Amino acid sequence: MxxxxxxxxxxxxxxxxxxxxxxxxxxxxxxxxxxxxxxxxxxxxxxxxxxxxxxxxxxxxxxxxxxxxxxxxxxxxxxxxxxxxxxxxxxxxxxxxxxxxxxxxxxxxxxxxxxxxxxxxxxxxxxxxxxxxxxxxxxxxxxxxxxxxxxxxxxxxxxxxxxxxxxxxxxxxxxxxxxxxxxxxxxxxxxxxxxxxxxxxxxYMAARISWKQTVYKKPAVESYQTANTDVDGEKDSELVTPAENNLLFKRVIVGRNSDxxxxxxxxxxxxxxxxxxxxxxxSPLSRTDPDVIPYLKASVSRLVGNFSSFGPSFSRSRVA
Incomplete structure (x- = not known):
């Protein structure tokens, strides 16, 4: 062959x-x-x-x-x-x-x-x-x-x-x-x-994230070997004044989570x-929390009961 x-x-x-x-x-x-x-x-x-x-x-x-x-x-x-x-x-x-x-x-x-x-x-x-x-x-x-x-x-x-x-x-x-x-x-x-x-x-979540107000930073040219390797690292960049009335914010790390x-x-x-x-x-499916289902059934049942004041079509609603 x-x-x-x-x-x-x-x-x-x-x-x-x-x-x-x-x-x-x-x-x-x-x-x-x-x-x-x-x-x-x-x-x-x-x-x-x-x-x-x-x-x-x-x-x-x-x-x-x-x-x-x-x-x-x-x-x-x-x-x-x-x-x-x-x-x-x-x-x-x-x-x-x-x-x-x-x-x-x-x-x-x-x-x-x-x-x-x-x-x-x-x-x-x-x-x-x-x-x-x-x-x-x-x-x-x-x-x-x-x-x-x-x-x-x-x-x-x-x-x-x-x-x-x-x-x-x-x-x-x-x-x-x-x-x-x-x-x-x-x-x-x-x-x-x-x-x-x-x-x-x-x-697991590596860090707690918040936001801070900033000015736009044009990314500096970098080699791949130095990119994406340190989430705390700041790289040299060009500062750009934002347009009038624009507020700019960026994500920042405010603390590390414990393992x-x-x-x-x-x-x-x-x-x-x-x-x-x-x-x-x-699995691509998000897991359903079985513990919360009884609570939601009771809560939505009460909600359906309150619909009776809106007329017969609402009062006939049921929760499976």
């Missing part, structure tokens, strides 16, 4: 992220997948940093796609969000009808545990693929400013590849579960991790801090 036929039969992996197509985490992951010589690797990622955009999608205008040279892969930078990139990448439109077997989002700089999952563009890209029936994994490295190095992202890619290989095998065999997508977080000291650990999403929010051993952030590569199955 010639190499073209082998390539046509190889599992197809789509790589995306929220840090942007030039991010080292994505590039290291692609390098590892290409070096394995058993996958067809496609890349569809934002053409600029889209960190923290959650599951935002582009509806009112077109997105542009620019071919990007990444050795061993077919790659496009897209003027859209991570969810846009995942959606476009699995649509068959961008890659000549090819639909991936698995979507990989990352490797992100900064953990995506606990409540951070809500804000994460990295997780949203994996969620978007899952919503359309494609298995997906979001992957993040727990970057700590002043301690982590860019090479840690390379090692993070290396330790994620065995998990990716295993999941591809399960997909090929038809044994991979269809009910969730995966969120993987790699510990700061990745070179000495304690192995994989299956965890549940906790309530003690999570008491259970199998919560994602607690396990990550303990040195494990956490693997958390996620």
């Amino acid at each position: 010639d190499s073209t036929a082998v390539a046509a039969q190889a599992p197809v992996l789509l790589v995306t992220n929220d840090d942007g197509i030039d991010a080292p985490g994505l590039r290291f992951l692609v390098d590892q997948l290409v070096a394995a010589r058993c996958y067809r690797v496609l890349v569809c990622a934002p053409d600029s940093d889209n960190s923290g955009v959650s599951h935002c999608i582009t509806l009112r205008h077109a997105v542009s796609c620019t071919r990007v040279d990444i050795s061993g892969a077919t790659a496009f930078g897209v003027s859209g969000t991570p969810a846009d990139c995942a959606s476009l990448g699995i649509s068959g439109m961008l890659f000549d009808g090819v639909v991936p077997d698995l979507v990989l989002s990352g490797i992100n700089i900064g953990n995506n545990c606990g409540y951070h999952i809500i804000y994460s563009g990295t997780v949203a890209a994996a969620r978007e693929a899952f919503l359309y029936g494609i298995p997906a994994i979001a992957m993040s490295y727990d970057w700590v400013a002043g301690q982590s190095r860019v090479n840690d992202l390379k090692v993070s890619a290396e330790v994620c590849v065995p998990l990716i290989n295993n999941i591809v095998t399960e997909i090929k065999n038809g044994t991979y579960p269809q009910g969730s997508f995966l969120n993987v977080d790699v510990p700061t000291n990745v070179a000495h991790h304690k192995g994989y650990k299956i965890t549940t999403q906790g309530k 003690e929010v999570e008491g259970e051993q199998d919560m994602d952030h607690k396990s990550l801090v303990d040195g494990y590569i956490t693997v958390t199955p996620l």
Whole structure:
């Protein structure tokens, strides 16, 4: 069998992220997948940093796609969000009808545990693929400013590849579960991790955020290696006087939250801090709080009862 036929039969992996197509985490992951010589690797990622955009999608205008040279892969930078990139990448439109077997989002700089999952563009890209029936994994490295190095992202890619290989095998065999997508977080000291650990999403939130009034700051030009690595860092920028009557505000960190929010051993952030590569199955559905249902039924029943004064059509209302 010639190499073209082998390539046509190889599992197809789509790589995306929220840090942007030039991010080292994505590039290291692609390098590892290409070096394995058993996958067809496609890349569809934002053409600029889209960190923290959650599951935002582009509806009112077109997105542009620019071919990007990444050795061993077919790659496009897209003027859209991570969810846009995942959606476009699995649509068959961008890659000549090819639909991936698995979507990989990352490797992100900064953990995506606990409540951070809500804000994460990295997780949203994996969620978007899952919503359309494609298995997906979001992957993040727990970057700590002043301690982590860019090479840690390379090692993070290396330790994620065995998990990716295993999941591809399960997909090929038809044994991979269809009910969730995966969120993987790699510990700061990745070179000495304690192995994989299956965890549940906790309530971790790194910091308490408030606002302060400010003037507009034009972002300074920076290399990717210095971006997104320290949420406390202020970069040199040009001060611009706001237009008359405009008030400008920016988010600021007003305090750090304690890791003690999570008491259970199998919560994602607690396990990550303990040195494990956490693997958390996620559902796109928000969990219903069963404890509040009896209260709401009683409360809404009283509300419906009060509608009787508005006429027969209201008084016939019931609460199931």
